[in-house]
Amino acid sequence: xxxxxxxxxxxxxxxxxxxxxxxxxxxxxxxxxxxxxxxxxxxxxxxxxxxxxxxxxxxxxxxxxxxxxxxxxxxxxxxxxxxxxxxxxxxxxxxxxxxxxxxxxxxxxxx
Amino acid sequence: xxxxxxxxxxxxxxxxxxxxxxxxxxxxxxxxxxxxxxxxxxxxxxxxxxxxxxxxxxxxxxxxxxxxxxxxxxxxxxxxxxxxxxxxxxxxxxxxxxxxxxxxxxxxxxxx
Numbered sequence: 363x364x365x366x367x368x369x370x371x372x373x374x375x376x377x378x379x380x381x382x383x384x385x386x387x388x389x390x391x392x393x394x395x396x397x398x399x400x401x402x403x404x405x406x407x408x409x410x411x412x413x414x415x416x417x418x419x420x421x422x423x424x425x426x427x428x429x430x431x432x433x434x435x436x437x438x439x440x441x442x443x444x445x446x447x448x449x450x451x452x453x454x455x456x457x458x459x460x461x462x463x464x465x466x467x468x469x470x471x472x473x
Numbered sequence: 474x475x476x477x478x479x480x481x482x483x484x485x486x487x488x489x490x491x492x493x494x495x496x497x498x499x500x501x502x503x504x505x506x507x508x509x510x511x512x513x514x515x516x517x518x519x520x521x522x523x524x525x526x527x528x529x530x531x532x533x534x535x536x537x538x539x540x541x542x543x544x545x546x547x548x549x550x551x552x553x554x555x556x557x558x559x560x561x562x563x564x565x566x567x568x569x570x571x572x573x574x575x576x577x578x579x580x581x582x583x584x585x
Binding site: 394405406408413452454463464465 | 479515516517519522561563565570571572573574575576577578579581
């Protein structure tokens with residue numbers, strides 16, 4: 363079993379839809395949770411990170427962590443064609459462990 | 474602000490040829506630096522990381538090596554490339570807040 367599981371998609375939605383991207387994990391020691399966006403042929407870009415449980419909002423993006431279920435989500439409201447990219451989740455503990463990445467979910471937002 | 478540069482952006486090399494990919498970071502001192510490889514349609518594979526000059530940790534035994542000759546320079550090398558070395562190579566530095574990584578634009582290597 364991988365430490366971090368992420369559905370690779372692809373996920374296709376119409377413009378304006380609410381998108382939900384998810385990851386599950388097995389290591390209960392993970393405390394930092396991150397989401398990256400990667401456009402085709404570019405390096406991943408950090409979107410946001412959260413510490414421990416709870417929600418964090420940044421514009422149209424909301425990150426949610428449920429440590430009891432070992433489940434994290436990224437919601438994108440009013441999705442735009444420019445949101446079309448691969449989204450990777452990543453997480454680590456607070457003891458100096460390595461950042462563990464999910465496989466990434468490919469998202470396509472159709473005009 | 475911090476920036477990270479990688480070059481070359483694209484490289485096509487024959488099997489058996491040498492490789493050198495370079496990465497430099499600006500705007501920060503003594504960063505932890507990382508080399509990842511991303512194969513088509515797959516996740517990120519950590520290859521090497523470095524916590525300081527001359528300090529290299531290898532995650533995956535393979536045909537590649539890394540060096541850190543200066544504080545903000547990280548180099549990925551190979552003496553003889555294999556077909557399986559093709560991929561998208563990413564350099565990253567670690568932030569201080571949450572252990573977050575900041576990636577460069579990547580170097581796409583095709584071995585023929």
